[in-house]
Amino acid sequence: MRGLLALLLAALGASVGSAHEGHIHPAPAADLSPQAPLPFALGGPFLLIDQHGMPRSEADPEGRAQLLFFGYAACEQICSVALPVMADAVDKLAATGVRVTPVMITIDPETDTEDVMRKRLAEVHPDFIGLTGQPAALERAYSAFGIERKRLFADQSGNDVFAHGSFIYLLDAEGRFLTLIPPILTPERIAEIVSSHLGSGAGG
């Protein structure tokens, strides 16, 4: 029974590419009218370690905007949807001159070693940054974005399966929160939202 969750969402993830043309109820087009501030603060400073062992804060060292997601490398649920969608959006933005770095902060640091993240994220996109760190440092990042995580069970392979917050966050180059993005959107729509915040040609 536990495998059903992975089966369902793996099927969803595998369908992302073809789903773009199959929209029956597409989300509304991006609205450039004034944004309603959310009733809670999102974002803040953190200092973690990337998959290459280098320290990284909320700021992008190359001066690019960032798409930030909280997940884990072995996740066959929402991460299998969100990470490829983020990667596709980054490529679509790059084609228009908007350079954005995709970033994942692990919610499973016990499993997501630097080596594990390096291999997994390289499969998704060469620019993907994976971040881990000491528990207190990770908790600071989780707290900044209101991320809840809960271990649900171990799957048939013995891997822990977590429930966790699943929105994607758009940050500017300094790491300031710009907006949140539902992970169910298409890469095209995500790119549209990012462009509306950054403008064409933004980023280094």
Next chain:
Amino acid sequence: MRYPTLLATGLALTAVAPALAADGERIQVTGEVIDTWCYFSGVMGGPDAVTGSAHHTCALWCSAGGIPVGLLGEDGQVYMVLKIAGDEHSNGGDTQLALASHEVKADGMLYRRDGINYLVVAEVVSDEGITHLNHEDFGPVPGFAIPDPNE
């Protein structure tokens, strides 16, 4: 249908900054709590098949797996639920799972960003349960969402 109101009592939003909260819009939305991924992507079928009792089991799995839940209003708009009735989750929390596929009237604050309706539900005013009984038309959608007790 949405009902802007000036009522400010009873909202579980006391922890938010008042200046920011003022930019939201107090509304009531009546509609069905849906699985937003299957609804928008169309990967499991058309919108008639990925709502209601036909899609209930899949909606539970998707919510548990991280898909944010939405509220499909009578106005045809989808409201992305950020939090609901004190449950600090947009998916997979006890409240979200208990309300999957249910017809509810939700009272909360609407925040429009990037052309998307975000809803912070302060109170589920009414819960009619699953009223969209379309499983007789479609069966379970998808069929493999139903656990096989022999596995």
